[in-house]
Structure formats: C-alpha cells, structure tokens
Amino acid sequence: MTTPVLSVRDLAIDFSVGGERVPAVHAVDFDLHAGEVLAIVGESGSGKSVTSLAVLGLLPDNATVTGRILVDGTNVVGASERDFAAIRGRKVSMIFQDPSNALDPVFTVGYQIIEMLKRHGQGMSGAERRARAVELLRMVELPDPEDRLGYYPHQLSGGQAQRVMIAMALACDPEVLIADEPTTALDVTVQREILDVLRRLQARTNAAILLITHDMGVVADLADRVVVMRAGRIEETADVRSIFTAPRAEYTRALLAAVPRIGTGDRGTAALAEERPVLEVEGLVVEYRNRRGRHVRAVDGVSLHIRAGEMLALVGESGSGKSTIGKSVLGLAPVAEGRVVVVGVDLRRASRSEARAVKKRIGVVFQNPTAALDPRRTIGQSIGEPLRVHLGLRGTELAGRVSGLLEAVELPSAWSSRYPHELSGGQRQRVAIARAVALDPLLLIADEPTSALDVSVQATVLDLLRRLQQQFRFACLFISHDLAVVDALCDRVVVLHRGGIVEEGERRRVLTAPEHDYTRRLLAAAPVPDPDEQARRRGEPLAG
Amino acid sequence: MIRFVGRRVVELAIVFVGVTFIIYVMVFTLPGDPIAALGGDRPLPEAVQAQLRAQYHLDEPVWLQYLRYVGGLFTGDLGTGFDGRPVGDRMAARWPVTITLALTAWAIEVVVGVVLGLISGLRSGGLVDRTVLVGTVLATSIPVFVLGVTAQLVFGLQLGWFPIAGTSEGWPTAYLLPAIVIALFGLASVTRLMRGSVVDTLRSDFVRTLTAKGMPRRNIVGVHVMRNSVAPVLTFLAIDLGYLLGGTVVIEAIFNLPGIGALLFDAIKTHEGPTVVGVATALILIFLATSVVVDLINSVLDPRIRHE
Numbered sequence: 001m002t003t004p005v006l007s008v009r010d011l012a013i014d015f016s017v018g019g020e021r022v023p024a025v026h027a028v029d030f031d032l033h034a035g036e037v038l039a040i041v042g043e044s045g046s047g048k049s050v051t052s053l054a055v056l057g058l059l060p061d062n063a064t065v066t067g068r069i070l071v072d073g074t075n076v077v078g079a080s081e082r083d084f085a086a087i088r089g090r091k092v093s094m095i096f097q098d099p100s101n102a103l104d105p106v107f108t109v110g111y112q113i114i115e116m117l118k119r120h121g122q123g124m125s126g127a128e129r130r131a132r133a134v135e136l137l138r139m140v141e142l143p144d145p146e147d148r149l150g151y152y153p154h155q156l157s158g159g160q161a162q163r164v165m166i167a168m169a170l171a172c173d174p175e176v177l178i179a180d181e182p183t184t185a186l187d188v189t190v191q192r193e194i195l196d197v198l199r200r201l202q203a204r205t206n207a208a209i210l211l212i213t214h215d216m217g218v219v220a221d222l223a224d225r226v227v228v229m230r231a232g233r234i235e236e237t238a239d240v241r242s243i244f245t246a247p248r249a250e251y252t253r254a255l256l257a258a259v260p261r262i263g264t265g266d267r268g269t270a271a272l273a274e275e276r277p278v279l280e281v282e283g284l285v286v287e288y289r290n291r292r293g294r295h296v297r298a299v300d301g302v303s304l305h306i307r308a309g310e311m312l313a314l315v316g317e318s319g320s321g322k323s324t325i326g327k328s329v330l331g332l333a334p335v336a337e338g339r340v341v342v343v344g345v346d347l348r349r350a351s352r353s354e355a356r357a358v359k360k361r362i363g364v365v366f367q368n369p370t371a372a373l374d375p376r377r378t379i380g381q382s383i384g385e386p387l388r389v390h391l392g393l394r395g396t397e398l399a400g401r402v403s404g405l406l407e408a409v410e411l412p413s414a415w416s417s418r419y420p421h422e423l424s425g426g427q428r429q430r431v432a433i434a435r436a437v438a439l440d441p442l443l444l445i446a447d448e449p450t451s452a453l454d455v456s457v458q459a460t461v462l463d464l465l466r467r468l469q470q471q472f473r474f475a476c477l478f479i480s481h482d483l484a485v486v487d488a489l490c491d492r493v494v495v496l497h498r499g500g501i502v503e504e505g506e507r508r509r510v511l512t513a514p515e516h517d518y519t520r521r522l523l524a525a526a527p528v529p530d531p532d533e534q535a536r537r538r539g540e541p542l543a544g
Numbered sequence: 545m546i547r548f549v550g551r552r553v554v555e556l557a558i559v560f561v562g563v564t565f566i567i568y569v570m571v572f573t574l575p576g577d578p579i580a581a582l583g584g585d586r587p588l589p590e591a592v593q594a595q596l597r598a599q600y601h602l603d604e605p606v607w608l609q610y611l612r613y614v615g616g617l618f619t620g621d622l623g624t625g626f627d628g629r630p631v632g633d634r635m636a637a638r639w640p641v642t643i644t645l646a647l648t649a650w651a652i653e654v655v656v657g658v659v660l661g662l663i664s665g666l667r668s669g670g671l672v673d674r675t676v677l678v679g680t681v682l683a684t685s686i687p688v689f690v691l692g693v694t695a696q697l698v699f700g701l702q703l704g705w706f707p708i709a710g711t712s713e714g715w716p717t718a719y720l721l722p723a724i725v726i727a728l729f730g731l732a733s734v735t736r737l738m739r740g741s742v743v744d745t746l747r748s749d750f751v752r753t754l755t756a757k758g759m760p761r762r763n764i765v766g767v768h769v770m771r772n773s774v775a776p777v778l779t780f781l782a783i784d785l786g787y788l789l790g791g792t793v794v795i796e797a798i799f800n801l802p803g804i805g806a807l808l809f810d811a812i813k814t815h816e817g818p819t820v821v822g823v824a825t826a827l828i829l830i831f832l833a834t835s836v837v838v839d840l841i842n843s844v845l846d847p848r849i850r851h852e
Binding site: 056058081084085086087088089090093094096098101102103104105106107108115116119120152154165168 | 748749750752753754755756757758759760761763768771772845846847848
C-alpha cells in the first residue's frame with residue numbers, strides 16, 4: 001500500500017471556553033490515499049468540521065490540538081503560520097459550504113484565482129496566469145470562462161460560485177482537497193452538477209478528497225470509504241458498500257434508518273371529509289418590485305386547495321415561489337391577483353376583524369427555530385403568548401394549557417421556565433410547533449420545518465407532526481425541497497417551478513411515476529443513500 | 545456607470561433647489577426689519593428705506609426674490625451685502641482659513657482614525673483596543689469649547705508649543721491645535737466605525753477562504769480586509785467633512801480665526817440675508833459634492849453598488 005497523502009493519528013481537539021476545556025474531538029485516526037474520496041459523516045457536534053479545519057490550521061485561537069496530522073509525511077500539529085502557509089492551497093486546499101460568501105465580494109473572480117497563482121505558481125508570467133485561470137474555469141465547466149474572469153461573485157449563482165471555489169482550490173494541483181459540506185447550501189439539481197464536476201475532476205487530477213457531509217446520499221454518490229463520527233469520536237470506518245449494506249456500529253444503523261427514502265414507507269392516504277376545503281387558493285399571482293422598479297412575478301397563477309386532515313406538500317427549488325405562497329396565505333406577500341380563501345373567508349376581501357379572526361386559526365412553523373423564538377423569553381412565555389393575546393388566558397389556566405402543549409410535543413412540562421438557548425435545535429423546533437398549535441389551528445403552514453435539523457432529529461420531528469395532525473386534524477401546507485421528507489409525511493404533492501405548478505397529484509403517483517420532466521429531474525437529482533443505486537444512475541460500475 | 549452618475553446629479557439638483565429655497569425663505573421671514581435696523585437708534589427716513597428696499601428687491605414677493613437669487617448664482621453673482629460689498633468677495637476672503645482648518649482636521653481623522661481603528665479591530669480586546677475605547681468615550685463626552693479653551697491654556701499659554709490665537713504664523717503651526725480639537729469628535733467615530741467594520745470583515749467566510757488559499761496575512765489584511773472595511777467609514781468621513789467646514793463657528797471664535805464660520809455668525813446677527821444664504825448655499829454645495837464623490841468612490845470599491 002502506498003503512503004497516505006494525509007494521515008491523522010490520535011487527534012484530539014479541545015476548546016477553552018470561559019476558562020473551561022471543552023473537548024470537541026477525541027482519538028481520531030484515519031488515512032487518506034491519493035485518488036481516494038474519504039467521507040467523514042456525522043451530525044452537528046460530531047467534530048467532523050473541526051477535524052477538517054485542524055488539517056489546515058484554521059481553528060480559532062482558543063483551540064488546542066494534540067496528536068499528529070501528517071500531510072505528505074510532515075506533522076502539522078503545532079506548526080507555525082509560516083509552515084502552514086507552505087501547505088495551504090499548495091498541498092491541501094479547501095472548499096466550503098456557502099459559496100456565495102466564501103469569495104471576496106469586492107474583487108473579480110479572475111483576480112481571486114490569479115492572486116492564488118501569483119502566491120503559489122512560481123515563475124509564471126501574467127499571461128500564463130491568466131491562461132491558467134481560464135483553463136481552470138473551463139475545467140469546472142463554467143460557460144464562457146474568459147468573460148467569467150471579469151465577473152464579481154454577486155453576479156454568479158450559488159452553483160457557479162462553488163465551481164469557482166473548486167477551480168481556485170485546484171489551481172495549484174493540491175494533493176488533498178477538503179470539501180466541507182460542498183453542496184449543502186445548493187439546490188438539488190445544482191448539487192447534482194457540482195458532485196458530477198467533483199467526480200470528474202477527481203478522476204482527472206488524482207487528488208484525494210476529504211468530504212465532510214451530513215448527507216448520506218452525497219456519501220453514497222461520491223465516497224470510496226467512510227468515517228462515521230459522533231460526539232467527537234469515530235464510530236466506524238469502512239468502505240462505502242459496507243457502511244450501507246452491513247454497518248457495524250449501532251449508531252451507523254440508527255443514522256441510516258433515520259434517512260427518509262422515497263417509496264419505502266407504505267402507508268394509507270388519510271380519509272378526507274367531503275366538506276369545503278380549509279384553504280383554497282385560486283389564480284394566485286404575487287409580484288415583487290425589484291430595485292429598478294420592475295415587477296418580478298414570484299408566483300404566477302397558482303391554484304390549490306387543502307382539506308381538513310390533509311397534508312399538501314409544496315416542493316420546488318429556490319426561487320420556485322413555494323415560500324411566497326405560504327407567505328401569501330399569511331398576508332405577508334404582495335398579492336397582485338387571485339383569491340386566498342381560508343374556511344370560506346376571502347382574506348383579501350374580508351374586513352379587518354374578520355380576517356383577524358381567521359388568521360388566529362392559522363399556525364406557522366418556520367425553518368430556523370432559533371430565529372423564530374424570542375431569546376429573552378422562556379419557552380413557556382413563547383408558547384403562552386397566543387393564548388394570552390387571543391384567548392385572554394391568565395394564571396393557572398394559562399400554565400395548565402402550556403404544560404399540556406409541552407407534553408403534546410413530547411417535552412417535559414417542567415421545562416416551561418427554560419430559555420431557548422438551553423434547548424437543542426430539535427427541542428426548539430418542538431417549542432415552535434407547540435406555539436403553532438396552541439390555538440387549535442385549522443391550517444398549519446410549515447415552511448421547511450426540518451431543514452435546519454440533523455437527520456435523526458428530523459425523523460422525530462416528522463413523527464411528531466404526523467401525530468399532531470392526526471390529533472388536531474388541521475389542514476397542513478408543508479413547504480419543502482426534500483422529496484423524501486415529503487414522501488414520508490404528505491398526502492398530495494404540488495411541484496412548483498419558476499412560480500408555476502408543473503405537476504400535482506397524489507403523493508405516490510407523483511413521486512414514483514412523475515409525468516412532468518422537471519419532476520423527473522428533481523427525483524433523479526436527489527442522491528439516495530445507496531452506493532449501487534447511485535452508480536447505476538451514473539451508468540458506471542462501482543470501483544473496488 | 546454613466547446612468548449611475550446621471551441619476552446622482554439629478555438627485556443633487558433636486559436637493560440643492562429644495563434646501564436653498566428653505567434657507568432663503570427662513571432668513572427673509574425672520575422677525576425684525578434689517579433695513580430699519582441699519583439706521584441704529586436714529587430711524588432712516590421712509591424714502592431712504594423704500595429706496596434701499598427696492599435696491600435689494602425686498603419689496604418683491606419671496607419666490608421672485610428667490611428666482612432672482614438663483615438666476616444670479618448661475619452667473620456667479622452671490623448677491624450684495626448691506627455694506628455694498630459683493631457676498632462673493634467677502635466669502636472668498638474667508639474660505640482659505642476655513643478650508644485649511646477643516647482639511648487639516650479631516651486629514652487627522654482619516655489617518656489616525658483609520659489606523660487606530662484597524663489596529664483595534666485586528667487585535668480586538670488588546671491593549672490598544674481598550675485604550676482607544678476609553679479615549680473615544682472621553683473625546684466624545686467633552687464639549688468642544690471646553691476642549692478648545694483647555695488646549696489653548698495648556699499647549700498655547702503654559703507650554704507655548706502653539707500660538708494661542710490668530711493665523712499670523714500660517715500653516716501648520718497656527719492651524720494644528722484648533723484642527724486637533726475639532727477633529728477629536730469625528731476621530732472617535734471614525735475609529736469606532738473602522739474597528740467594528742474590521743471585526744465584522746475578519747469574521748466573514750471569505751477571509752477564511754483566503755487563509756485556506758495560503759495568502760499571507762499581510763495581503764489578506766492590507767488588500768481584502770481594508771477594501772471591504774473602509775466603505776462605511778468613507779461615508780461617515782464625507783458627511784464629517786461637511787460638518788467640519790460648517791461647524792467651525794465655535795472654534796474660529798475661540799482661536800480668533802477669520803474664517804467662514806465667523807462670517808456666518810456675524811451675518812446672522814445683522815440679518816444680512818444674502819450673506820447667510822450665500823454661505824449656507826456654499827456649504828450645502830460642498831456637502832452634496834462630497835457625498836457624490838463618496839458614492840462614486842464607494843461604487844468603485846464595491847461592485848455590488850455599481851451593479852444595483
């Protein structure tokens with residue numbers, strides 16, 4: 001066996017926070033060989049990102065690193081800035097999660113690639129550097145690479161910015177490329193393209209890739225070997241097939257079980273009452289004005305309805321208008337045309353008091369529970385607020401209802417005096433859900449409620465939503481980009497593309513036998529946690 | 545880019561007309577009759593007053609007076625003072641003093657503020673940062689006339705480093721002390737702004753990318769952090785230049801400098817409409833011009849503004 005290009009031995013990382021040492025990573029060992037893709041998988045707090053940052057010495061000053069990190073045989077633990085400077089970008093380079101913020105906004109793309117070549121590429125003339133920059137952009141399959149050199153980051157889409165990041169990372173032919181959640185901030189079809197680019201480049205340059213991700217589908221798509229981490233420790237290291245077909249660690253099995261997959265859960269569709277739908281949207285048009293005063297249609301003629309006890313999924317990529325439809329129902333978007341009718345009341349025509357009475361019965365859950373809860377109020381106060389304001393409840397009656405709601409979302413009722421920062425992300429989202437159902441809603445709007453959560457937490461929150469819906473029988477508008485989540489939860493699916501509906505129908509029909517091309521593309525783009533299936537989709541055999 | 549400049553010029557014209565008109569109306573509707581007051585204790589004969597009113601067009605409606613005034617502006621005529629001298633000449637004699645004072649103060653703000661802000665931002669929580677914090681609080685909490693008189697007493701009288709008053713010794717000795725005194729207030733703001741801006745920029749993702757690229761710290765700070773941090777500071781600096789030019793009334797009085805502030809103060813006391821409007825208009829023009837220049841510089845520094 002060849003010597004690994006990156007070798008980590010007995011790595012431990014502590015952070016000193018307020019005089020205390022908080023361990024983040026402990027006893028981590030792994031090797032990365034040339035031409036290999038090694039994935040480090042784990043949920044938040046597993047130490048996967050911290051480990052990758054340690055390789056390049058990018059940890060903050062309060063971090064203490066012990067053990068050994070051998071880059072090409074040289075230990076970099078405790079190395080000086082000067083030693084790191086010889087490694088960064090030259091032997092090991094890195095791409096990050098959020099490509100739009102990873103590039104300096106005030107310099108052109110060309111400047112940022114060329115400054116890297118100036119730094120590392122000895123003896124290159126100005127013209128050679130420029131030619132190399134164009135070649136790099138061509139390598140990452142960016143159209144019109146010569147023109148793109150003059151572009152500023154804000155003129156690029158997220159996917160294009162990530163291509164530029166990859167081009168820059170590969171500029172000096174590094175031996176190792178660290179990709180920290182490289183596609184997490186991107187739409188699923190864009191993710192597909194970026195993964196393709198990474199795979200093709202890897203085959204061409206023979207660079208080793210250290211892939212940091214939480215997404216088992218991405219692992220199945222790209223990785224050769226997998227390190228599973230939890231709470232700063234390695235749970236299991238194995239080749240990608242074994243991880244998915246014969247996981248040894250208990251945790252790996254639990255992690256895989258929590259990943260939603262399309263077409264696995266067989267469940268009946270909710271029996272629906274024949275009464276009038278709770279939400280009727282007809283011919284909805286939403287227009288925003290952009291900075292030049294032109295009208296931009298975010299939603300263009302959308303009609304849909306949801307009955308009591310039904311869960312309707314709105315799926316689409318960013319810019320499809322799915323969140324805007326949710327906002328229109330809440331009266332938070334500039335509706336230009338169309339009707340939004342909730343329990344028979346047209347919200348655009350109704351009197352103010354009538355509309356308020358109806359809106360009281362609409363609950364909302366947003367993507368980020370941390371931002372949705374007031375950090376200075378206890379969770380009991382947050383949950384109790386709608387009860388106080390709308391029902392005028394006070395004292396023990398209020399406290400009783402709040403603890404009932406906390407129990408309904410499976411949190412101890414004694415927690416009502418805790419503050420949001422004392423809770424985990426999943427627990428906070430439960431609080432947000434408790435608040436949303438406090439007034440016994442007829443309609444619940446859930447906008448990406450599990451997208452910010454770890455996969456194992458996501459599974460429990462989805463369970464909770466399903467259970468609450470059976471209990472309260474509200475109509476639910478479930479907005480999501482994740483088709484597998486939708487499959488696990490919803491009854492009907494509406495697929496949106498550029499503000500319009502491209503396909504609508506019963507969940508199983510849409511997700512297993514899509515009629516529209518765009519739906520098929522969406523389904524094909526989402527990587528599934530199965531290496532064989534991913535290899536089949538690519539039409540190539542799995543190596544090894 | 546041309547459209548951007550064009551739009552700014554149109555905006556500038558609208559603001560100019562609006563503001564000069566308001567000042568004009570305000571000055572000419574002040575209580576008291578400036579013509580009657582010219583005679584002092586001995587009232588002027590009615591016929592002389594009427595003749596003077598006609599000469600200065602004070603018998604016409606305000607809007608017509610204003611149009612006449614603006615018309616004159618375009619031919620370089622700023623009107624005539626009650627002493628018969630053209631306002632333009634009176635201002636021309638005073639401008640050099642004020643401009644020298646303001647620019648000296650401004651240069652101190654730019655150099656010292658940006659440098660101190662950068663250092664405190666790079667080593668936030670360090671000794672320089674904490675000293676600067678205390679210093680800026682002190683500088684902003686002492687009124688400018690207290691500071692002025694104290695500086696005069698200590699550095700002028702007791703230590704004898706600078707002249708106590710007047711412009712006879714010329715630049716820089718005569719201007720340095722008053723410039724430092726008026727610069728202190730703005731200097732504190734510039735430093736705090738720059739510090740905050742640098743701290744924010746250092747936290748951004750692209751700085752991490754640059755480090756991961758292997759760029760030397762010198763380059764990251766000197767090129768990338770500086771250019772990203774300086775834009776908000778620049779906006780403040782431009783506004784502050786206008787403030788320095790117009791706000792020198794107190795300091796010119798303390799240090800007995802014959803500048804535009806002193807002229808404005810006298811003109812307000814004697815209800816000399818044309819002079820007040822002339823000085824105010826000139827200040828507004830400077831203010832507007834600097835804001836356009838700053839917008840242009842900002843749009844060069846930040847492509848996102850350019851492509852808006």
